[in-house]
Amino acid sequence: MNERFGTVVLDTAFRFVIPFVMLYGVYVLINGESSPGGGFQAGALLAIAVVLSRLVQGEKAVFNISGNTALILAGIGTFLYGFVGVLTLCWGGNFLEYGISPWAMLAAEKHALGILGIEIGVTLCVMATIIAIFDALTRKEEV
Amino acid sequence: MLGIFLLVFLLFLMMTTGISALFARDLLASIIMFSAFSFLAVLTSLTLGSPDVAFTEAVIGVVSTTFFVVALERMKRGSSK
Structure with missing residues:
Protein backbone atom coordinates (compact mmCIF):
# COMPACT_ATOMS: atom_id res chain seq x y z
CA MET A 1 0.00 0.00 0.00
CA ASN A 2 2.94 2.32 0.47
CA GLU A 3 4.53 1.71 -2.88
CA ARG A 4 3.18 2.08 -6.40
CA PHE A 5 0.90 -0.72 -7.55
CA GLY A 6 -0.31 -1.78 -10.98
CA THR A 7 0.44 -0.76 -14.53
CA VAL A 8 -0.51 2.11 -16.82
CA VAL A 9 -3.96 0.59 -17.49
CA LEU A 10 -4.95 0.70 -13.80
CA ASP A 11 -3.45 4.16 -13.44
CA THR A 12 -5.41 5.58 -16.39
CA ALA A 13 -8.65 3.87 -15.37
CA PHE A 14 -8.49 5.24 -11.86
CA ARG A 15 -7.76 8.73 -13.20
CA PHE A 16 -11.03 8.52 -15.12
CA VAL A 17 -13.03 7.21 -12.14
CA ILE A 18 -11.89 9.67 -9.43
CA PRO A 19 -13.59 12.88 -10.74
CA PHE A 20 -16.94 11.14 -11.10
CA VAL A 21 -16.74 9.71 -7.58
CA MET A 22 -15.95 13.14 -6.15
CA LEU A 23 -18.68 14.85 -8.18
CA TYR A 24 -21.17 12.25 -6.99
CA GLY A 25 -20.07 12.86 -3.40
CA VAL A 26 -20.68 16.60 -3.71
CA TYR A 27 -24.06 15.91 -5.39
CA VAL A 28 -25.07 13.64 -2.52
CA LEU A 29 -24.09 16.36 -0.06
CA ILE A 30 -25.96 19.20 -1.81
CA ASN A 31 -29.04 17.16 -2.76
CA GLY A 32 -29.20 15.27 0.53
CA GLU A 33 -32.40 16.91 1.76
CA SER A 34 -34.62 15.78 -1.09
CA SER A 35 -33.03 12.42 -1.96
CA PRO A 36 -31.23 9.57 -0.20
CA GLY A 37 -27.91 10.67 1.09
CA GLY A 38 -26.46 13.23 3.43
CA GLY A 39 -23.30 14.24 5.16
CA PHE A 40 -22.14 10.79 6.20
CA GLN A 41 -22.51 9.18 2.77
CA ALA A 42 -20.96 12.18 1.00
CA GLY A 43 -17.98 12.11 3.34
CA ALA A 44 -17.48 8.40 2.80
CA LEU A 45 -17.63 8.85 -1.00
CA LEU A 46 -15.07 11.66 -0.94
CA ALA A 47 -12.85 9.56 1.32
CA ILE A 48 -13.14 6.62 -1.09
CA ALA A 49 -11.66 8.83 -3.82
CA VAL A 50 -8.61 9.59 -1.70
CA VAL A 51 -8.25 6.00 -0.45
CA LEU A 52 -8.43 4.67 -4.03
CA SER A 53 -5.71 7.09 -5.06
CA ARG A 54 -3.55 5.92 -2.15
CA LEU A 55 -4.17 2.26 -2.99
CA VAL A 56 -3.16 2.61 -6.64
CA GLN A 57 -0.36 5.17 -6.52
CA GLY A 58 1.13 4.57 -3.11
CA GLU A 59 2.45 7.22 -0.78
CA LYS A 60 3.46 9.63 -3.56
CA ALA A 61 -0.10 9.84 -4.91
CA VAL A 62 -1.07 12.91 -6.93
CA PHE A 63 -4.27 13.24 -4.95
CA ASN A 64 -3.41 12.70 -1.34
CA ILE A 65 -4.22 13.95 2.14
CA SER A 66 -1.74 12.97 4.84
CA GLY A 67 -2.81 11.61 8.21
CA ASN A 68 -1.97 14.74 10.21
CA THR A 69 -3.82 17.00 7.75
CA ALA A 70 -6.78 14.63 7.97
CA LEU A 71 -6.87 14.95 11.76
CA ILE A 72 -6.85 18.76 11.45
CA LEU A 73 -9.67 18.57 8.86
CA ALA A 74 -11.72 16.36 11.20
CA GLY A 75 -11.34 18.97 13.92
CA ILE A 76 -12.44 21.72 11.52
CA GLY A 77 -15.53 19.72 10.55
CA THR A 78 -16.54 19.13 14.16
CA PHE A 79 -15.94 22.82 14.88
CA LEU A 80 -18.21 23.79 11.96
CA TYR A 81 -21.04 21.68 13.35
CA GLY A 82 -20.67 23.21 16.79
CA PHE A 83 -20.23 26.70 15.36
CA VAL A 84 -23.60 26.63 13.56
CA GLY A 85 -25.26 25.42 16.76
CA VAL A 86 -23.64 28.07 18.96
CA LEU A 87 -24.39 30.78 16.33
CA THR A 88 -28.12 30.13 16.71
CA LEU A 89 -27.60 30.25 20.50
CA CYS A 90 -26.00 33.71 20.08
CA TRP A 91 -29.01 34.91 18.05
CA GLY A 92 -31.31 34.03 20.94
CA GLY A 93 -32.66 30.63 19.93
CA ASN A 94 -32.05 27.10 21.06
CA PHE A 95 -29.09 24.96 20.01
CA LEU A 96 -29.41 24.30 16.23
CA GLU A 97 -32.68 26.27 15.94
CA TYR A 98 -32.18 27.47 12.37
CA GLY A 99 -35.40 29.51 12.10
CA ILE A 100 -34.03 32.21 14.41
CA SER A 101 -31.39 33.58 11.96
CA PRO A 102 -31.88 37.31 11.17
CA TRP A 103 -31.63 37.10 7.36
CA ALA A 104 -34.68 37.99 5.28
CA MET A 105 -35.59 34.53 4.02
CA LEU A 106 -38.39 32.04 4.20
CA ALA A 107 -38.29 29.69 7.18
CA ALA A 108 -37.73 26.70 4.90
CA GLU A 109 -34.76 28.42 3.26
CA LYS A 110 -33.24 29.16 6.67
CA HIS A 111 -33.66 25.51 7.62
CA ALA A 112 -32.07 24.34 4.35
CA LEU A 113 -29.11 26.69 4.82
CA GLY A 114 -28.55 25.66 8.43
CA ILE A 115 -28.77 21.96 7.60
CA LEU A 116 -26.35 22.47 4.70
CA GLY A 117 -23.90 24.10 7.16
CA ILE A 118 -23.89 21.20 9.59
CA GLU A 119 -23.85 18.65 6.75
CA ILE A 120 -20.66 20.21 5.39
CA GLY A 121 -19.18 19.82 8.87
CA VAL A 122 -20.24 16.17 9.05
CA THR A 123 -18.84 15.55 5.55
CA LEU A 124 -15.43 16.99 6.44
CA CYS A 125 -15.29 15.04 9.71
CA VAL A 126 -16.27 11.66 8.19
CA MET A 127 -13.96 12.05 5.19
CA ALA A 128 -10.99 13.04 7.32
CA THR A 129 -11.62 10.28 9.88
CA ILE A 130 -11.75 7.53 7.22
CA ILE A 131 -8.53 8.85 5.66
CA ALA A 132 -6.88 9.01 9.11
CA ILE A 133 -7.86 5.38 9.85
CA PHE A 134 -6.49 4.30 6.46
CA ASP A 135 -3.29 6.23 7.10
CA ALA A 136 -2.88 4.61 10.52
CA LEU A 137 -3.38 1.16 8.96
CA THR A 138 -0.81 1.68 6.20
CA ARG A 139 1.79 3.62 8.16
CA LYS A 140 5.25 2.13 8.32
CA GLU A 141 6.11 1.22 11.87
CA GLU A 142 9.15 2.90 13.36
CA VAL A 143 11.95 0.51 14.22
CA MET B 1 -46.05 -12.02 -3.67
CA LEU B 2 -42.97 -11.74 -5.86
CA GLY B 3 -41.51 -9.34 -3.27
CA ILE B 4 -41.89 -11.94 -0.51
CA PHE B 5 -40.13 -14.59 -2.59
CA LEU B 6 -37.34 -12.18 -3.47
CA LEU B 7 -36.95 -11.23 0.19
CA VAL B 8 -36.81 -14.86 1.36
CA PHE B 9 -34.28 -15.66 -1.36
CA LEU B 10 -32.09 -12.69 -0.39
CA LEU B 11 -32.29 -13.55 3.32
CA PHE B 12 -31.33 -17.17 2.57
CA LEU B 13 -28.33 -15.97 0.55
CA MET B 14 -27.40 -13.59 3.40
CA MET B 15 -27.49 -16.49 5.85
CA THR B 16 -25.32 -18.63 3.57
CA THR B 17 -22.70 -15.95 2.96
CA GLY B 18 -22.66 -14.98 6.64
CA ILE B 19 -22.09 -18.54 7.85
CA SER B 20 -19.42 -19.17 5.20
CA ALA B 21 -17.71 -15.91 6.19
CA LEU B 22 -17.62 -17.12 9.77
CA PHE B 23 -16.24 -20.58 9.00
CA ALA B 24 -13.89 -19.87 6.08
CA ARG B 25 -10.29 -21.00 6.70
CA ASP B 26 -8.70 -18.34 4.49
CA LEU B 27 -9.05 -14.82 5.89
CA LEU B 28 -9.18 -13.22 2.43
CA ALA B 29 -12.06 -15.54 1.48
CA SER B 30 -13.76 -14.54 4.72
CA ILE B 31 -13.41 -10.85 3.80
CA ILE B 32 -14.84 -11.43 0.32
CA MET B 33 -17.75 -13.37 1.80
CA PHE B 34 -18.39 -10.52 4.22
CA SER B 35 -18.38 -8.12 1.26
CA ALA B 36 -20.99 -10.29 -0.48
CA PHE B 37 -23.02 -10.32 2.74
CA SER B 38 -22.89 -6.51 2.79
CA PHE B 39 -24.05 -6.30 -0.84
CA LYS B 76 0.87 -10.94 6.72
CA ARG B 77 3.80 -8.58 6.32
CA GLY B 78 4.38 -8.68 10.08
CA SER B 79 4.20 -12.47 10.32
CA SER B 80 6.61 -13.15 7.43
CA LYS B 81 9.62 -11.80 9.35
Whole structure:
Protein backbone atom coordinates (compact mmCIF):
# COMPACT_ATOMS: atom_id res chain seq x y z
CA MET A 1 0.00 0.00 0.00
CA ASN A 2 2.94 2.32 0.47
CA GLU A 3 4.53 1.71 -2.88
CA ARG A 4 3.18 2.08 -6.40
CA PHE A 5 0.90 -0.72 -7.55
CA GLY A 6 -0.31 -1.78 -10.98
CA THR A 7 0.44 -0.76 -14.53
CA VAL A 8 -0.51 2.11 -16.82
CA VAL A 9 -3.96 0.59 -17.49
CA LEU A 10 -4.95 0.70 -13.80
CA ASP A 11 -3.45 4.16 -13.44
CA THR A 12 -5.41 5.58 -16.39
CA ALA A 13 -8.65 3.87 -15.37
CA PHE A 14 -8.49 5.24 -11.86
CA ARG A 15 -7.76 8.73 -13.20
CA PHE A 16 -11.03 8.52 -15.12
CA VAL A 17 -13.03 7.21 -12.14
CA ILE A 18 -11.89 9.67 -9.43
CA PRO A 19 -13.59 12.88 -10.74
CA PHE A 20 -16.94 11.14 -11.10
CA VAL A 21 -16.74 9.71 -7.58
CA MET A 22 -15.95 13.14 -6.15
CA LEU A 23 -18.68 14.85 -8.18
CA TYR A 24 -21.17 12.25 -6.99
CA GLY A 25 -20.07 12.86 -3.40
CA VAL A 26 -20.68 16.60 -3.71
CA TYR A 27 -24.06 15.91 -5.39
CA VAL A 28 -25.07 13.64 -2.52
CA LEU A 29 -24.09 16.36 -0.06
CA ILE A 30 -25.96 19.20 -1.81
CA ASN A 31 -29.04 17.16 -2.76
CA GLY A 32 -29.20 15.27 0.53
CA GLU A 33 -32.40 16.91 1.76
CA SER A 34 -34.62 15.78 -1.09
CA SER A 35 -33.03 12.42 -1.96
CA PRO A 36 -31.23 9.57 -0.20
CA GLY A 37 -27.91 10.67 1.09
CA GLY A 38 -26.46 13.23 3.43
CA GLY A 39 -23.30 14.24 5.16
CA PHE A 40 -22.14 10.79 6.20
CA GLN A 41 -22.51 9.18 2.77
CA ALA A 42 -20.96 12.18 1.00
CA GLY A 43 -17.98 12.11 3.34
CA ALA A 44 -17.48 8.40 2.80
CA LEU A 45 -17.63 8.85 -1.00
CA LEU A 46 -15.07 11.66 -0.94
CA ALA A 47 -12.85 9.56 1.32
CA ILE A 48 -13.14 6.62 -1.09
CA ALA A 49 -11.66 8.83 -3.82
CA VAL A 50 -8.61 9.59 -1.70
CA VAL A 51 -8.25 6.00 -0.45
CA LEU A 52 -8.43 4.67 -4.03
CA SER A 53 -5.71 7.09 -5.06
CA ARG A 54 -3.55 5.92 -2.15
CA LEU A 55 -4.17 2.26 -2.99
CA VAL A 56 -3.16 2.61 -6.64
CA GLN A 57 -0.36 5.17 -6.52
CA GLY A 58 1.13 4.57 -3.11
CA GLU A 59 2.45 7.22 -0.78
CA LYS A 60 3.46 9.63 -3.56
CA ALA A 61 -0.10 9.84 -4.91
CA VAL A 62 -1.07 12.91 -6.93
CA PHE A 63 -4.27 13.24 -4.95
CA ASN A 64 -3.41 12.70 -1.34
CA ILE A 65 -4.22 13.95 2.14
CA SER A 66 -1.74 12.97 4.84
CA GLY A 67 -2.81 11.61 8.21
CA ASN A 68 -1.97 14.74 10.21
CA THR A 69 -3.82 17.00 7.75
CA ALA A 70 -6.78 14.63 7.97
CA LEU A 71 -6.87 14.95 11.76
CA ILE A 72 -6.85 18.76 11.45
CA LEU A 73 -9.67 18.57 8.86
CA ALA A 74 -11.72 16.36 11.20
CA GLY A 75 -11.34 18.97 13.92
CA ILE A 76 -12.44 21.72 11.52
CA GLY A 77 -15.53 19.72 10.55
CA THR A 78 -16.54 19.13 14.16
CA PHE A 79 -15.94 22.82 14.88
CA LEU A 80 -18.21 23.79 11.96
CA TYR A 81 -21.04 21.68 13.35
CA GLY A 82 -20.67 23.21 16.79
CA PHE A 83 -20.23 26.70 15.36
CA VAL A 84 -23.60 26.63 13.56
CA GLY A 85 -25.26 25.42 16.76
CA VAL A 86 -23.64 28.07 18.96
CA LEU A 87 -24.39 30.78 16.33
CA THR A 88 -28.12 30.13 16.71
CA LEU A 89 -27.60 30.25 20.50
CA CYS A 90 -26.00 33.71 20.08
CA TRP A 91 -29.01 34.91 18.05
CA GLY A 92 -31.31 34.03 20.94
CA GLY A 93 -32.66 30.63 19.93
CA ASN A 94 -32.05 27.10 21.06
CA PHE A 95 -29.09 24.96 20.01
CA LEU A 96 -29.41 24.30 16.23
CA GLU A 97 -32.68 26.27 15.94
CA TYR A 98 -32.18 27.47 12.37
CA GLY A 99 -35.40 29.51 12.10
CA ILE A 100 -34.03 32.21 14.41
CA SER A 101 -31.39 33.58 11.96
CA PRO A 102 -31.88 37.31 11.17
CA TRP A 103 -31.63 37.10 7.36
CA ALA A 104 -34.68 37.99 5.28
CA MET A 105 -35.59 34.53 4.02
CA LEU A 106 -38.39 32.04 4.20
CA ALA A 107 -38.29 29.69 7.18
CA ALA A 108 -37.73 26.70 4.90
CA GLU A 109 -34.76 28.42 3.26
CA LYS A 110 -33.24 29.16 6.67
CA HIS A 111 -33.66 25.51 7.62
CA ALA A 112 -32.07 24.34 4.35
CA LEU A 113 -29.11 26.69 4.82
CA GLY A 114 -28.55 25.66 8.43
CA ILE A 115 -28.77 21.96 7.60
CA LEU A 116 -26.35 22.47 4.70
CA GLY A 117 -23.90 24.10 7.16
CA ILE A 118 -23.89 21.20 9.59
CA GLU A 119 -23.85 18.65 6.75
CA ILE A 120 -20.66 20.21 5.39
CA GLY A 121 -19.18 19.82 8.87
CA VAL A 122 -20.24 16.17 9.05
CA THR A 123 -18.84 15.55 5.55
CA LEU A 124 -15.43 16.99 6.44
CA CYS A 125 -15.29 15.04 9.71
CA VAL A 126 -16.27 11.66 8.19
CA MET A 127 -13.96 12.05 5.19
CA ALA A 128 -10.99 13.04 7.32
CA THR A 129 -11.62 10.28 9.88
CA ILE A 130 -11.75 7.53 7.22
CA ILE A 131 -8.53 8.85 5.66
CA ALA A 132 -6.88 9.01 9.11
CA ILE A 133 -7.86 5.38 9.85
CA PHE A 134 -6.49 4.30 6.46
CA ASP A 135 -3.29 6.23 7.10
CA ALA A 136 -2.88 4.61 10.52
CA LEU A 137 -3.38 1.16 8.96
CA THR A 138 -0.81 1.68 6.20
CA ARG A 139 1.79 3.62 8.16
CA LYS A 140 5.25 2.13 8.32
CA GLU A 141 6.11 1.22 11.87
CA GLU A 142 9.15 2.90 13.36
CA VAL A 143 11.95 0.51 14.22
CA MET B 1 -46.05 -12.02 -3.67
CA LEU B 2 -42.97 -11.74 -5.86
CA GLY B 3 -41.51 -9.34 -3.27
CA ILE B 4 -41.89 -11.94 -0.51
CA PHE B 5 -40.13 -14.59 -2.59
CA LEU B 6 -37.34 -12.18 -3.47
CA LEU B 7 -36.95 -11.23 0.19
CA VAL B 8 -36.81 -14.86 1.36
CA PHE B 9 -34.28 -15.66 -1.36
CA LEU B 10 -32.09 -12.69 -0.39
CA LEU B 11 -32.29 -13.55 3.32
CA PHE B 12 -31.33 -17.17 2.57
CA LEU B 13 -28.33 -15.97 0.55
CA MET B 14 -27.40 -13.59 3.40
CA MET B 15 -27.49 -16.49 5.85
CA THR B 16 -25.32 -18.63 3.57
CA THR B 17 -22.70 -15.95 2.96
CA GLY B 18 -22.66 -14.98 6.64
CA ILE B 19 -22.09 -18.54 7.85
CA SER B 20 -19.42 -19.17 5.20
CA ALA B 21 -17.71 -15.91 6.19
CA LEU B 22 -17.62 -17.12 9.77
CA PHE B 23 -16.24 -20.58 9.00
CA ALA B 24 -13.89 -19.87 6.08
CA ARG B 25 -10.29 -21.00 6.70
CA ASP B 26 -8.70 -18.34 4.49
CA LEU B 27 -9.05 -14.82 5.89
CA LEU B 28 -9.18 -13.22 2.43
CA ALA B 29 -12.06 -15.54 1.48
CA SER B 30 -13.76 -14.54 4.72
CA ILE B 31 -13.41 -10.85 3.80
CA ILE B 32 -14.84 -11.43 0.32
CA MET B 33 -17.75 -13.37 1.80
CA PHE B 34 -18.39 -10.52 4.22
CA SER B 35 -18.38 -8.12 1.26
CA ALA B 36 -20.99 -10.29 -0.48
CA PHE B 37 -23.02 -10.32 2.74
CA SER B 38 -22.89 -6.51 2.79
CA PHE B 39 -24.05 -6.30 -0.84
CA LEU B 40 -26.95 -8.67 -0.11
CA ALA B 41 -27.89 -6.47 2.84
CA VAL B 42 -28.02 -3.55 0.37
CA LEU B 43 -30.39 -5.51 -1.87
CA THR B 44 -32.54 -6.49 1.13
CA SER B 45 -32.85 -2.86 2.22
CA LEU B 46 -33.85 -1.87 -1.33
CA THR B 47 -36.48 -4.63 -1.39
CA LEU B 48 -37.90 -3.40 1.91
CA GLY B 49 -38.12 0.12 0.46
CA SER B 50 -35.45 2.09 2.33
CA PRO B 51 -32.93 3.48 -0.21
CA ASP B 52 -31.23 5.66 2.40
CA VAL B 53 -30.18 2.68 4.52
CA ALA B 54 -29.16 0.83 1.35
CA PHE B 55 -26.94 3.72 0.22
CA THR B 56 -25.22 3.96 3.61
CA GLU B 57 -24.69 0.20 3.69
CA ALA B 58 -23.21 0.20 0.17
CA VAL B 59 -20.71 2.95 0.98
CA ILE B 60 -19.73 1.45 4.34
CA GLY B 61 -19.40 -2.00 2.77
CA VAL B 62 -16.79 -0.65 0.35
CA VAL B 63 -14.88 1.22 3.07
CA SER B 64 -14.85 -1.66 5.56
CA THR B 65 -13.77 -4.16 2.89
CA THR B 66 -10.85 -1.89 1.98
CA PHE B 67 -9.87 -1.57 5.64
CA PHE B 68 -10.04 -5.34 6.20
CA VAL B 69 -7.88 -6.06 3.14
CA VAL B 70 -5.31 -3.45 4.19
CA ALA B 71 -5.21 -4.81 7.75
CA LEU B 72 -4.80 -8.37 6.43
CA GLU B 73 -1.93 -7.25 4.19
CA ARG B 74 -0.23 -5.60 7.13
CA MET B 75 -0.74 -8.65 9.32
CA LYS B 76 0.87 -10.94 6.72
CA ARG B 77 3.80 -8.58 6.32
CA GLY B 78 4.38 -8.68 10.08
CA SER B 79 4.20 -12.47 10.32
CA SER B 80 6.61 -13.15 7.43
CA LYS B 81 9.62 -11.80 9.35
